Amino acid sequence: MLINDKEFGEVIVRKSPLSRNIKFSVSTSGRLQMSVPKFTSEFLAKRFLNANRKMIREKLPVKDPNSQRSRDYQKKLLMKKAKEYLPYRLEYYAKLYGYKYDKCRLTHANTRWGSCSSNRTISLNIGLMKVPEPLRDYVILHELAHLNHMDHSKAFWAEVGSHDKNYKLHEKRIKMFNPGV
Numbered sequence: 001m002l003i004n005d006k007e008f009g010e011v012i013v014r015k016s017p018l019s020r021n022i023k024f025s026v027s028t029s030g031r032l033q034m035s036v037p038k039f040t041s042e043f044l045a046k047r048f049l050n051a052n053r054k055m056i057r058e059k060l061p062v063k064d065p066n067s068q069r070s071r072d073y074q075k076k077l078l079m080k081k082a083k084e085y086l087p088y089r090l091e092y093y094a095k096l097y098g099y100k101y102d103k104c105r106l107t108h109a110n111t112r113w114g115s116c117s118s119n120r121t122i123s124l125n126i127g128l129m130k131v132p133e134p135l136r137d138y139v140i141l142h143e144l145a146h147l148n149h150m151d152h153s154k155a156f157w158a159e160v161g162s163h164d165k166n167y168k169l170h171e172k173r174i175k176m177f178n179p180g181v
């Protein structure tokens with residue numbers, strides 16, 4: 001039996017011929033689990049759940065059943081923010097320093113902040129909306145410099161440095177953030 005509970009989400013109710021009273025535990029998937037005597041009705045199980053909310057909250061921290069949903073929602077919000085900002089910021093710096101790129105793509109890869117492909121597409125991670133502005137700008141300038149240098153050569157870094165004096169610090173700092181959403 002499954003109970004859909006407002007606070008705990010889906011609660012798994014297992015009827016056990018051996019159990020004489022109701023026991024609570026947390027399943028490996030993070031859902032609340034109740035083991036109840038064989039003839040317990042749904043009504044009774046719900047009533048017991050209601051009576052023990054406080055104890056469950058304190059003793060069995062149940063993972064938020066909505067966390068996946070809330071992560072998806074966060075991602076959507078971040079994508080919206082990113083769409084309204086990153087392409088314009090990229091365009092701004094490209095114009096300022098005379099770079100020509102073909103396309104701006106927004107990504108949500110877990111491992112990288114940005115990339116620049118040989119067909120001059122610049123990809124920027126929407127997670128950039130979560131880092132301080134100087135770091136965000138640094139990533140944009142880094143990818144723009146790749147339009148002229150497809151490597152991390154001395155010439156590449158000199159070009160990045162000509163637009164961002166603190167690029168070394170920014171390169172170090174951005175590593176302290178996680179690009180994953």
Ligand SMILES: [Zn+2]
Binds near residue numbers: 142151152
């Ligand atoms: Zn690079």
